[in-house]
Amino acid sequence: MKFSLKNKVAVVTGGGSGIGKAISLTFAKQGAEVHILDFNLEGAEETVKEIEALGEKAKAHKCDVSNQVNVESIIHSITENGKIDILINNAGIAHVGNIEAVEEDDLDRLYNVNVKGVYNSIKACIPSMKKNGSGVILNLASIASSVGINNRFAYSMSKGAVLTMTYSIAKDYVADGIRCNCISPGRVHTPFVDGFINKNYPGKEAEMFEKLSKTQPIGRMGQPQEMADLALYLCSDEAGFITGSNYAIDGGFITLNGN
Numbered sequence: 001m002k003f004s005l006k007n008k009v010a011v012v013t014g015g016g017s018g019i020g021k022a023i024s025l026t027f028a029k030q031g032a033e034v035h036i037l038d039f040n041l042e043g044a045e046e047t048v049k050e051i052e053a054l055g056e057k058a059k060a061h062k063c064d065v066s067n068q069v070n071v072e073s074i075i076h077s078i079t080e081n082g083k084i085d086i087l088i089n090n091a092g093i094a095h096v097g098n099i100e101a102v103e104e105d106d107l108d109r110l111y112n113v114n115v116k117g118v119y120n121s122i123k124a125c126i127p128s129m130k131k132n133g134s135g136v137i138l139n140l141a142s143i144a145s146s147v148g149i150n151n152r153f154a155y156s157m158s159k160g161a162v163l164t165m166t167y168s169i170a171k172d173y174v175a176d177g178i179r180c181n182c183i184s185p186g187r188v189h190t191p192f193v194d195g196f197i198n199k200n201y202p203g204k205e206a207e208m209f210e211k212l213s214k215t216q217p218i219g220r221m222g223q224p225q226e227m228a229d230l231a232l233y234l235c236s237d238e239a240g241f242i243t244g245s246n247y248a249i250d251g252g253f254i255t256l257n258g259n
């Protein structure tokens with residue numbers, strides 16, 4: 001079978017919802033044992049239940065990725081009697097606003113989860129991957145990593161760092177057999193998008209949903225499963241020649257807008 005993840009162990013941060021949930025389910029279906037690290041334990045346990053109903057293996061861990069001690073102790077509990085083949089850095093939070101609307105607390109929160117969370121998870125997994133001489137890391141960047149999006153100052157700052165951390169890790173660990181890539185989705189219809197529409201545009205939800213859908217030249221938002229299928233390819237052995245790459249999956253947002 002192509003794209004098999006049989007006998008692989010995958011860690012997915014934020015696997016209790018949206019894109020992370022779709023990745024967790026897809027990887028489990030391909031045979032991976034999936035560990036979900038999520039702040040929201042209930043969401044993570046729900047994903048585990050769905051995976052177990054398919055006859056596959058998964059475990060939920062309550063984890064705040066911004067807390068280094070918390071991340072390290074969970075990763076250690078997985079690697080002390082086993083290994084980690086794949087790390088998906090997916091946990092992330094949103095913020096809407098230009099620099100005037102970003103308070104210091106907002107900036108720190110976005111940094112702590114979206115940047116430090118990725119640093120914490122990679123740092124915790126690298127020793128085991130180095131020991132095994134192999135590993136794949138996939139980070140959830142964004143179109144906001146590469147182009148300006150209105151009113152996303154703090155979010156763009158954090159996702160720019162995800163892109164450059166990807167390049168840095170790919171270069172530093174290529175000789176250890178570790179590949180590191182990122183994907184840059186356009187808008188994907190998940191609770192993340194519904195949440196920020198509800199919070200920031202009360203009373204205008206349907207209008208904003210339509211507006212955000214149309215910012216993709218393809219005319220709609222992406223689906224979590226479409227992100228999971230690209231993630232599956234990039235984390236499979238079939239993608240063994242790919243490292244240090246950023247894949248746009250954005251309905252044409254980056255290259256077609258403005259033409």
Ligand SMILES: NC(=O)c1ccc[n+]([C@@H]2O[C@H](COP(=O)([O-])OP(=O)(O)OC[C@H]3O[C@@H](n4cnc5c(N)ncnc54)[C@H](O)[C@@H]3O)[C@@H](O)[C@H]2O)c1
Pocket residue numbers: 013014015016017018019020037038039040043063064065066089090091092093113117140141142143184185186187188189190191192193
């Ligand atoms: N949905 C989009 O349009 C879109 C576009 C581009 C990039 N992304 C990125 O994809 C990733 C997933 O987005 P989504 O839309 O599926 O989001 P989501 O809100 O549906 O899910 C995010 C998950 O991360 C978890 N989480 C949040 N903070 C955490 C923390 N500190 N520690 C552990 N877990 C935490 C949440 O509990 C949740 O289960 C994010 O990094 C986001 O920035 C999303």
